[in-house]
Amino acid sequence: MSVVFQRADERLGEFALRTLDPAADAALLHTWVTHPKAAFWLMQDADEAAVVEEYRRIAEHPHHDAYLGLWRGSPAFLAERYDPAHVELVGLYDNQPGDVGMHFLCAPVGTPVHGFTRAVITTVMAWLFADPATRRVVVEPDVRNTAVHALNAAVGFEVVGPVAKPEKEALLSVCTRAQFQAAVTTVEGAQA
Known part of the structure; x- marks a missing residue:
């Protein structure tokens, strides 16, 4: 189980992603x-x-991966990366070369840490865009998941519209590298 990405958050410290071991x-x-x-x-x-x-x-699966997210060395979130041309969104949207799908889940905690979920999605997005082949990140959260829609918007996602999936009505959103960098730069500038 090797670490595939690390990011230092100015406020919350070290975040990392490692390969997930399904059994362990x-x-x-x-x-x-x-x-x-x-x-x-x-x-x-x-x-x-x-x-x-x-x-x-x-x-x-050749087009889907899962990673365990670490915060200060301890498991704290889950991230999945997938190719939306082969998983989740096949035939449901206008797939572009360089599209990468993403899911993330923060571990439940007794006492929430202010800004933690935002730091997690920022880490996951930075990891996905660290691959030069990634041109856009695509997400399809449940239309009722208003908390994640706000987080997605905060890191640069633009809503495309609702998509009917077998298991849910999803809100398709996309984020380019430039949109993500602009959103992160705006936040970092506001915190300075």
């Missing part, structure tokens, strides 16, 4: 994906074996 990380992931705050992750009723099966399926 299953117990931890199970507590995250079945927590009431993870309702939009659509795994509320999954048992630990189902979590292993889902993340093993992702690990074996």
Whole structure:
């Protein structure tokens, strides 16, 4: 399990992503994906074996990857990267060369840390754009997930519109490298 990306957040410190081990990380992931705050992750009723099966399926998929996010060296979030031409959005939108799909989930905590979720999505986006082949990041959260829509907008996503998926009505949004850099620069300038 190797670290694939690291980012230092000015306020909250070190964030990193490492490859996910479906079996070794299953117990931890199970507590995250079945927590009431993870309702939009659509795994509320999954048992630990189902979590292993889902993340093993992702690990074996040629167009889908999952990573465990670390904050100050401890597991704190989950990130998935996928090719929307082959996973999640096949035939549902105008796929462009360089599009990369993304999901992220913050671990449930007793005491929230101000700005943590924003730092996580910023880390995930910086990781995706660290690959020069990535031109746009594409997301498809549930239309009812207003909290994530606000976060997406804060890091530069532009709403394309609703998309009917088999499991949900999604709000398709895209973010170019320039949109992300402009959003992050604006926030960093405001914090200075």
